[in-house]
Amino acid sequence: MEEIRLEHTAGAYSSAGIHPWWLEEITPEEIAGLKVHVESLARAGRLWGIGETGFDRTYPEFIDLQKELFDWHLNLAESLNLPLVIHNVRSGSDFLEVLKKVKPTIPWIFHDFRGNQELVQALLKLHPACFFSFGLSLDNSPQVRELLPLIPMENIFLETDNQKHLDIHDIFLRAAETLKVDVEFLKAQIWHNFKKLRPDLQ
Numbered sequence: 001m002e003e004i005r006l007e008h009t010a011g012a013y014s015s016a017g018i019h020p021w022w023l024e025e026i027t028p029e030e031i032a033g034l035k036v037h038v039e040s041l042a043r044a045g046r047l048w049g050i051g052e053t054g055f056d057r058t059y060p061e062f063i064d065l066q067k068e069l070f071d072w073h074l075n076l077a078e079s080l081n082l083p084l085v086i087h088n089v090r091s092g093s094d095f096l097e098v099l100k101k102v103k104p105t106i107p108w109i110f111h112d113f114r115g116n117q118e119l120v121q122a123l124l125k126l127h128p129a130c131f132f133s134f135g136l137s138l139d140n141s142p143q144v145r146e147l148l149p150l151i152p153m154e155n156i157f158l159e160t161d162n163q164k165h166l167d168i169h170d171i172f173l174r175a176a177e178t179l180k181v182d183v184e185f186l187k188a189q190i191w192h193n194f195k196k197l198r199p200d201l202q
C-alpha cells in the first residue's frame with residue numbers, strides 16, 4: 001500500500017487510491033478505512049490526484065468490486081476537481097462502458113498504457129481529457145513504440161512507475177527518439193501537459 005503510506009512529502013505531488021491489486025488481500029473493513037483515509041487526505045488538500053484506481057481483467061473475480069471502487073474514486077475526484085490516475089490491464093472496454101454513462105470533467109491519466117490506437121481514439125472521443133503515460137514499455141513493447149507517435153503529443157506523459165532501476169531521463173530520451181523530436185522539446189511539451197491538469201495550482 002505504498003501509495004497510501006506515501007502521504008504527503010513537502011514539495012512533492014502525491015496521489016492516493018485503493019489499487020485494484022490490493023482487493024485480493026484486504027477486507028471490506030480495511031477498504032472502508034482506506035476510503036476514509038484517502039478522502040480525508042484529499043479534502044485536506046494534500047493530494048494532487050486520486051488513484052491509482054481502475055480495472056484489471058487478470059483478476060476477473062474482483063471485477064464487481066473494482067467497478068464499485070472505480071466509481072467511488074471517480075466521484076471523489078470529480079467532487080474535488082482532481083485528476084484521476086488509472087490502472088488499466090486488458091480492460092479498455094470497461095472504461096468505455098463507464099464513459100458511455102458518465103461525462104467526466106476531470107483529466108483521466110492512464111498510466112503504463114498498453115492499449116491500441118482504436119482504444120485511444122475511442123477514449124478520446126468520449127473524454128478528450130484522457131492522457132496516456134508510458135515508461136518501461138517503450139523499451140520492451142514494439143506495439144507501444146508504434147502507438148506513441150499516433151497519440152496527440154498534448155495527451156502524453158512519461159513515467160518510471162516508481163521502479164527504482166528506471167531513470168526518467170532515459171525514458172524521455174527513448175520517447176524523443178520514438179517520436180523523432182528533440183528531447184528538450186518533449187520535456188517542454190510534457191511540462192505543459194502536466195500544468196494543464198491542475199490549473200488551480202498555477
Ligand SMILES: [Zn+2]
Pocket residue numbers: 052086087088111112
Ligand atoms: Zn498500475
